[in-house]
Amino acid sequence: MEEPREQNAAENAAPELSILIPIYNEEQILESAVTELLEKMRARPETFEIWLAENGSKDRTIEIAQKLAAENPEVNSFSVGEPNYGRALKEAIHKARGHYVICDEIDLCDTRFYDNALEKLRAGIEYVVGSKRAEGADDRRPLFRRAATLVLSTMLRVAVGFKGTDTHGLKAFDREAIMPIVDSCVVEHDMFTSELTVRVHRSSHSFCEVPIQLEEKRPPSIGLLRRVPRVLKNTVRLTAIIRFGRDLK
16 A cells, blocks of 8 residues: 555645644545635635644545645645554654644534634733533433543542543644753553643643533544553553653553
8 A cells, every 4th residue: 555645745735724633434524524614724824834733544545635635735634553553643743844733533524613822822822722612512322421521520630649630532732932841742542632731731831721612523433432441551651750750551
């Protein structure tokens, strides 16, 4: 199979915005979601690039991502070769060239968050969380998934003193300012963004949350019950790292 395309990024000057989207078994919605996002972004004033960070798909996701990259100069794709959301996203952050970075999800791609986040970033805030639980948010996911978000946020509040309302999902940040913290993160998979958010929260970098409206286009590609053991294990590991400076890996 031809290697996933990574050539587009070198063909143009660095954009203002890099949109990073980890993808896993997304053949059903990948092309339509990226096409719709491109239409919206091409109507906006900022220059942009999109990175599709494939991680361990068993379907046609890589093939579709390659096709999108070949047909659209703003789109780039690569694969990390294993089901590892955190590793894929971290590598995408390193590949990104934009002044600002938005970490998105293929089943969301809500440019209303982009508007709110860019307003904060341009005003000097360095890290913006799109919160599903902040005042004004509209989370339309099933009740058990909303409960899981609450449980994780509560665990992190107790374990590492995180005072925000959400660590998963949409993020936006000043790439140059936050890159040293990205490089300090050691937990992968589902908890990478939680570690990143906690570390930013505990640092001197400016941080804020904005409420989001969340209505997913499809069920999660990995079931919640399958994720729970790994999330619990990595929460314990993150607590040991943050609180005691010890990695329990």
